[in-house]
Amino acid sequence: MELAIKKASVNDATTLALLAQITFKEAFGHIWDKEVLRNYLKHTFSVQKMKGSIEKSNNVFWLAYADELPVGYAKLKICSPYDRLADPKPAQLQKIYVLNDYIGNKIGQRLQEALFEQVKTEGVKTLWLxxxxGNEKAIQFYERHGFKKETTYRYDFESMSFDYEVMVKPFG
Structure with missing residues (x-):
């Protein structure tokens, strides 16, 4: 399999929106109420929302291609403060998602490597996510790559509530 990672542009918004909807549903569809999930996907991953997010100067997206097919993506938000971190200008690893059929091919790792290079280029000292x-696989992935659990928070969307681990990785 030939793997390529490229930075995304606004021209990639449709591809990103579709990948985001599919990968999120693959990863979490089993724990969300179907109607709430449909609303969340429409609200969070529309083409217009993706275009707006790509156009923001502090967001960087990457697309992963396997044999020229889009199979994953990542998003970094530069200067994304979190009130429980001492660093006033940390970056946030907001997303790394890979289609289920391509998990296990080091695509997530390659996306993360591209993201880490951007973090270093930007001179960021702290990266958080x-x-x-309940996503033990992802937690273990991040721990293997130097992230440590820092704190937790709760996210509510409509009738659903989820607990999240905040993980931090220092840079330079």
Whole structure:
């Protein structure tokens, strides 16, 4: 399998929106109420929302291609303060998602490597992320790559509530 990682542009918004909807549903569809999930996907991952997010100067997206097919993506938000962190200008690893059929091919790792390079280029000292506390695979992935659990918070959307682990990785 030939793997390529490229930075996304506004021209990739449709691809990103579709990948985001599919990968989120694959990862979490089993724990969400179907109607609430439909509303969340429409609210969070529309093409217009993706275009707006890509256009923000502090957001960087990457797309992963396997044999020229889009199979995953990542998002970094530069200067994303979190009130429980001492660093006033940390970056946030907001998303790394890979289609289920491609998990296990180091695509998530390659996306993360591209993201880490951007963090270093930007001179960021702290990278943080939030991961659903029931996603042990993701938590283990991040721990293997130097993230440590820092704190927790609760996220509510309509009738659903989820607990998240906030994980932190220091840089330079």
């Amino acid at each position: 939030a991961v659903w506390d």
